Amino acid sequence: MTKSNRKPFLMIGVLVLSLLLANGNALLSSRAQGIDLAGMDKSIDPGDDFFSYANGGWLKAVQIPPDRPAYGAFDIIAEKVRTRTADLIKGAGKSNDPEAKKIGDYYDAFMNEGAIETKGLTPIKTELDEINNIADRAALARVLGSQLRADVDPLNNTNFYTDRLFGIWVSPDLNNPTHNVPYLLQGGLGLPDRDNYLSTEKNGVELQGKYREHIVTVLKLANIADAEAKAARIYDLEKMIATAHATRTDSADIQKANNPWATKDFANKAPGLDWTTYFKAAGLAGQPTIVVWHPGAVTGICALVANQSLDVWKEYLTFRAIDRAAGLLPKPFATERFNFYSTTLNGIPQQSERWKRGVNNTSAALGDAVGKLYVKQYFPPDAKAKIRAMVKNIVAAFGKRIDNLNWMTPATKAKAKAKLGTLYVGVGYPEHWRDYSGLKVLRDDPLGNSQRSELFDYQWTLSKLRQPVDKTEWWLNPQTVNALNLPIQNGLNFPAAMLNPPFFDPNADPVENYGSIGAVIGHEISHSFDDQGSQFDANGRLFNWWTPQDLEHFRAAADRLAAQFDAYEPLPGVHVNGKLTLSENIADVAGLSAAYDAYRTAYAGKPSANKNALTDDQRFFIAFGQSWRAKMRPEFLRVILATDGHAPDQYRADTVRNLEAWYQAFNIQPGRKLYLAPEARVRVW
Ligand SMILES: [Zn+2]
Numbered sequence: 001m002t003k004s005n006r007k008p009f010l011m012i013g014v015l016v017l018s019l020l021l022a023n024g025n026a027l028l029s030s031r032a033q034g035i036d037l038a039g040m041d042k043s044i045d046p047g048d049d050f051f052s053y054a055n056g057g058w059l060k061a062v063q064i065p066p067d068r069p070a071y072g073a074f075d076i077i078a079e080k081v082r083t084r085t086a087d088l089i090k091g092a093g094k095s096n097d098p099e100a101k102k103i104g105d106y107y108d109a110f111m112n113e114g115a116i117e118t119k120g121l122t123p124i125k126t127e128l129d130e131i132n133n134i135a136d137r138a139a140l141a142r143v144l145g146s147q148l149r150a151d152v153d154p155l156n157n158t159n160f161y162t163d164r165l166f167g168i169w170v171s172p173d174l175n176n177p178t179h180n181v182p183y184l185l186q187g188g189l190g191l192p193d194r195d196n197y198l199s200t201e202k203n204g205v206e207l208q209g210k211y212r213e214h215i216v217t218v219l220k221l222a223n224i225a226d227a228e229a230k231a232a233r234i235y236d237l238e239k240m241i242a243t244a245h246a247t248r249t250d251s252a253d254i255q256k257a258n259n260p261w262a263t264k265d266f267a268n269k270a271p272g273l274d275w276t277t278y279f280k281a282a283g284l285a286g287q288p289t290i291v292v293w294h295p296g297a298v299t300g301i302c303a304l305v306a307n308q309s310l311d312v313w314k315e316y317l318t319f320r321a322i323d324r325a326a327g328l329l330p331k332p333f334a335t336e337r338f339n340f341y342s343t344t345l346n347g348i349p350q351q352s353e354r355w356k357r358g359v360n361n362t363s364a365a366l367g368d369a370v371g372k373l374y375v376k377q378y379f380p381p382d383a384k385a386k387i388r389a390m391v392k393n394i395v396a397a398f399g400k401r402i403d404n405l406n407w408m409t410p411a412t413k414a415k416a417k418a419k420l421g422t423l424y425v426g427v428g429y430p431e432h433w434r435d436y437s438g439l440k441v442l443r444d445d446p447l448g449n450s451q452r453s454e455l456f457d458y459q460w461t462l463s464k465l466r467q468p469v470d471k472t473e474w475w476l477n478p479q480t481v482n483a484l485n486l487p488i489q490n491g492l493n494f495p496a497a498m499l500n501p502p503f504f505d506p507n508a509d510p511v512e513n514y515g516s517i518g519a520v521i522g523h524e525i526s527h528s529f530d531d532q533g534s535q536f537d538a539n540g541r542l543f544n545w546w547t548p549q550d551l552e553h554f555r556a557a558a559d560r561l562a563a564q565f566d567a568y569e570p571l572p573g574v575h576v577n578g579k580l581t582l583s584e585n586i587a588d589v590a591g592l593s594a595a596y597d598a599y600r601t602a603y604a605g606k607p608s609a610n611k612n613a614l615t616d617d618q619r620f621f622i623a624f625g626q627s628w629r630a631k632m633r634p635e636f637l638r639v640i641l642a643t644d645g646h647a648p649d650q651y652r653a654d655t656v657r658n659l660e661a662w663y664q665a666f667n668i669q670p671g672r673k674l675y676l677a678p679e680a681r682v683r684v685w
Pocket of ligand 1: 523524527584587
């Protein structure tokens with residue numbers, strides 16, 4: 001799926017992710033086997049609205065649960081996975097195994113609301129004291145450095161958000177992928193994006209007002225004097241930080257991100273922050289080079305560190321510390337956090353039940369430990385073998401597509417085939433598991449557990465700087481419903497949790513699995529060969545292996561696809577951003593095409609299940625359309641349209657209009673709304 005960066009098959013706003021934690025009652029169980037015939041609406045012409053043709057019955061029957069911003073195929077799977085994971089976590093607490101016990105303790109601590117009320121603000125007192133004691137710029141740099149965490153991932157998970165001043169990501173070096181380097185990203189905002197602060201539109205201005213009120217409320221809850229005036233200054237500082245920030249589109253442009261700075265040059269390139277002190281406090285002293293993803297923002301923010309008063313910085317850091325911790329502070333804080341970030345920002349009326357949030361938090365903090373339990377129970381070798389076979393067929397289909405391209409030069413084709421040959425495809429779970437023996441978990445300290453887990457993860461991340469590159473490193477947990485392309489590693493991750501209906505059903509007719517998970521597999525493969533993939537060679541080095549002519553053809557096709565998506569208007573006056581979502585949309589076209597070829601090759605001539613008078617090709621496309629079933633609240637849709645590299649799900653389902661086979665399968669004639677003249681259909685691969 002693409003966007004101008006590659007990434008998670010689906011991406012939920014980071015703020016939302018951190019708040020979601022579970023939703024509720026299974027409104028609908030996932031379909032037992034194969035496509036959901038009752039969920040279709042055959043009164044709709046597939047040529048006019050394929051998404052509703054495939055999903056109309058389901059859309060009518062389903063309501064978005066009150067604790068969710070949206071509800072769809074991913075949520076259906078996530079519910080099932082969460083129920084399973086909850087059982088595993090609760091069971092783990094009864095175990096004598098030290099790692100399993102840690103899982104149980106983490107969960108029990110999260111559930112211990114009484115302890116949270118009793119402790120009040122005590123768990124963050126040390127942090128608040130440190131901030132309060134800042135007496136000079138060196139102390140400010142030390143506190144800022146000590147707060148640095150590995151909470152961003154600009155390339156694999158396309159997570160650009162951190163509320164800390166900067167964020168760190170560690171990955172193979174873009175310029176020499178035989179060793180790992182740290183990447184430094186912009187941060188420091190409470191709202192998700194710079195545009196939230198700079199918008200002059202009615203919705204944007206309203207949100208700015210509500211965010212200011214939120215800051216006042218949080219300060220007052222913490223009994224901080226002079227809350228209104230302080231909140232105004234805090235907001236103004238954040239707005240200045242936002243002004244320095246790169247845009248979301250620029251963040252996704254890898255060429256703008258490849259800025260290796262020698263650490264000794266930071267003081268010249270980004271004056272204002274005492275970098276020596278900062279790096280020391282961050283555990284980065286001695287690191288020779290850091291790649292600065294957002295050079296303009298880092299420079300701009302450091303200027304603010306120097307020219308804004310220490311008092312304003314202390315006020316800002318105090319607010320940030322309380323706001324960040326609020327979900328695990330006494331109820332008034334947690335409620336205010338939910339009210340603003342979930343309800344106001346994303347339209348979620350009701351918080352999910354605590355146990356669900358506990359499961360999600362535990363699963364995030366002890367990802368591999370929980371994942372190990374999950375795959376043991378729910379991902380049998382047989383399912384892994386089936387997916388592996390599909391991967392093999394789809395890789396072969398993709399290779400054949402490369403062979404048959406008439407626009408790509410032979411030299412470039414040879415490089416593409418070489419890259420396909422070194423692709424690592426991770427299925428189900430990582431090749432080795434993370435060791436959590438160094439993480440301290442206390443049964444009565446949920447916030448401390450969360451903070452220690454973030455620090456543990458940061459230190460683990462920094463430890464990669466001293467180790468050889470692991471090309472098979474995983475960037476998702478097995479119990480996460482998503483899939484990833486890892487450009488520098490030339491690898492893919494398909495976690496066990498993603499391999500559930502409606503994406504994959506080991507008991508379904510293979511034709512339908514190819515339409516759903518097959519298209520996902522093809523999507524991720526194609527990211528290795530798209531506008532971003534063309535910038536990473538078979539070894540993962542940032543190196544354009546395409547000729548200018550190759551790129552020109554690709555861009556021409558891409559421009560037509562961008563225009564196709566620009567024309568969609570999900571909210572009055574608000575269109576899909578064809579450029580922002582371009583890479584993902586290209587990958588959808590490519591993935592669906594490769595999956596179609598693979599299924600035709602593997603099953604040509606075999607007897608069809610032919611249920612309910614649907615042809616194999618029809619069921620292939622319906623399975624694809626149903627894998628994108630989703631409903632979204634308008635507030636959330638607005639956030640997605642502004643920040644997500646993926647188009648809203650219904651338009652991803654309409655990708656079918658670019659495939660000739662879809663026109664034949666449903667006899668789509670000129671005049672239908674989704675009809676595209678053959679020359680307007682986009683075929684890249
Ligand atoms: Zn993608």
